[in-house]
Amino acid sequence: RLTTDFYSKSCPRFHDIIRDTITNKQITTPTTAAALLRLFFHDCFPNGCDASVLISSTPFNKAERDASINLSLPGDGFDVIVRAKTALELACPNTVSCSDIISVATRDLLVTVGAPYYSVYLGRRDSRTSNSSLISADVLPLPSSPISKLIQQFEARRFSVQEMVALSGAHSIGFSHCKEFAGRVTRQDSGYNPRFADALKKACSNYPKDPTLSVFNDIMTPNKFDNMYYQNLPKGLGLLESDHGLYSDPRTRPFVDLYAKDQDRFFKDFAGAMQKLSLYGVKTGRRGEIRRRCDAIN
Ligand code: HEM
Numbered sequence: 001r002l003t004t005d006f007y008s009k010s011c012p013r014f015h016d017i018i019r020d021t022i023t024n025k026q027i028t029t030p031t032t033a034a035a036l037l038r039l040f041f042h043d044c045f046p047n048g049c050d051a052s053v054l055i056s057s058t059p060f061n062k063a064e065r066d067a068s069i070n071l072s073l074p075g076d077g078f079d080v081i082v083r084a085k086t087a088l089e090l091a092c093p094n095t096v097s098c099s100d101i102i103s104v105a106t107r108d109l110l111v112t113v114g115a116p117y118y119s120v121y122l123g124r125r126d127s128r129t130s131n132s133s134l135i136s137a138d139v140l141p142l143p144s145s146p147i148s149k150l151i152q153q154f155e156a157r158r159f160s161v162q163e164m165v166a167l168s169g170a171h172s173i174g175f176s177h178c179k180e181f182a183g184r185v186t187r188q189d190s191g192y193n194p195r196f197a198d199a200l201k202k203a204c205s206n207y208p209k210d211p212t213l214s215v216f217n218d219i220m221t222p223n224k225f226d227n228m229y230y231q232n233l234p235k236g237l238g239l240l241e242s243d244h245g246l247y248s249d250p251r252t253r254p255f256v257d258l259y260a261k262d263q264d265r266f267f268k269d270f271a272g273a274m275q276k277l278s279l280y281g282v283k284t285g286r287r288g289e290i291r292r293r294c295d296a297i298n
């Protein structure tokens, strides 16, 4: 029941306003694209794309964004949505949902860093709840999880093994904090390229004292969305254990090889999987609301 032209009458400048907002933000803060992409994943994957991750906690409710796995979600992802919502409320009050804004802003930011375009269907409504306890029941993938567990988590949401590998291409941009992979750096059987392991040891040597230390997910082309992520994996240049696992496991490796060789195929499959992710568990009609502010239920 969602349509691509949902706001064409009620808010004709919808797409222009989002594009202006994300362009300004990405120029001043080039980490925004990766920040919002991860935020979008953490909104959609647990309970559907309903902007539940944007809700702030109150004295009576600990919200999703304060679940421990979400504490590292970068502020710039939240900020770009606040900016777009503010501009859209001025142009078309009480009309555009926060979940539609996240979906389109993510797509538009991805395009600015070189990712393929895909249409985003619109008409989502926003959740009326957000509860951190839902997130702690490990519904989001952990870098230390075995590939079998990751496959299960994606298949439980009707994403195939191939779609999981394509979506993991998101790690073509952005960075990870040292604590997410530091344990792997000192292991002999880590699968890291030895020179890469040495560089990581150096980069992270002070991480217990400085938890902000982080490393690019794709050391070769960190700010460009491309298939380099897959080319890195066979060389031992995958940063997270879960990245490396996609290459070492026979169920996922054929897709890593495919995408490493064929960027067009990767782009086609990534675009399809992102469109599918953006439709996962969406709420329409009375199951949701158009939030007036993205960080609070009406
Ligand atoms: C397959 C299982 C996955 C695991 C285990 C995983 C895990 C992680 C971890 C631990 C980080 C580092 C976070 C930090 O230190 O701040 C990260 C970063 C990131 N993840 Fe994933 N992720 C997975 C799949 C995905 C998917 C499907 C997407 C999007 C479609 C995604 C998008 C991102 C992005 C864009 C970043 C960089 C964030 C930034 O630079 O601010 N990840 N991921």
Ligand SMILES: [Ca+2]
Pocket: 042, 043, 044, 045, 046, 047, 048, 049, 050, 051, 052, 053
């Ligand atoms: Ca959600």
